[in-house]
Amino acid sequence: MSEIDIIREVAEQVLKVPTLAGTKDSYLWDRAQRLVRNVEHICRLPELAQSNRPIDRFALTSAAYFSDAGFAHYVDAEDKTARVVLADVSVSDLRDFSAQVVTDKLLSLIAGPKIDKINRIMQESSDKQSKLTEAMILSDARNLDDMGAIGIFNEFRRYVVHGKGASDAIDSWRRKVDYRYWEARLKESFRFEVVARIAEQRFEAAEFFMNHLMIENSAKDLEDVVIESLSQ
Secondary structure (H helix, E strand, O other): OOHHHHHHHHHHHHHOEEOOOOOEEOHHHHHHHHHHHHHHHHHOOHHHHOOOOOOOHHHHHHHHHHOOHHHHHHOOOOOOOOOOOHHHOOHHHHHHHHHHHHHHHHOOOOOHHHHHHHHHHHHHOOOOOOOOHHHHHHHHHHHHOOOHHHHHHHHHHHHHHOOOOHHHHHHHHHHHHHOOHHHHHHHHOOOOHHHHHHHHHHHHHHHHHHHHHHHHHOOHHHHHHHHHHHOO
């Protein structure tokens, strides 16, 4: 078994959180695989391929697999009904706990310097000033996962876990729009131009969906039909 296969196997074990019902919550594992796909494609962008920047693909892929592993820390060993929610943990705590998981789980499996590189990538992926190429790639991969349909799915999961409904999701979206949250994210969160353009396209898709959700939640489409029929 190759080292990257070992990384994948250990990450799956860590990220599939067991529940009292005997099932496994695969949310974090699913996200990790998405992040790996993102970083793999970002590495192939002409912007990077033509720059001749050295990229440690093993450390980068490993960092993508384990970048959310710190959430496992928040699942109480006696309460497997707990649900992992990305937005409920601070970025600094997440990175620290994820690094600890990497060290604990991989120390006997791969060389120490490789573990150090994986942890450095994870830590610096939250630093907008970092010039570490792998950290920049992982940062864009993570931020892209907050946009578009996937971003909406991530948000809706959080609302469901906390007992919120569609109206709460709409109110939160409106507040973010009013405060230009998404505008700032699109402007400041991406290091690579192509990824930024894709993020903007994804946001437009999310905006279309949320606008339609507002219509359905308020029954505006039904109201319009009634008003039109009464006016005839």
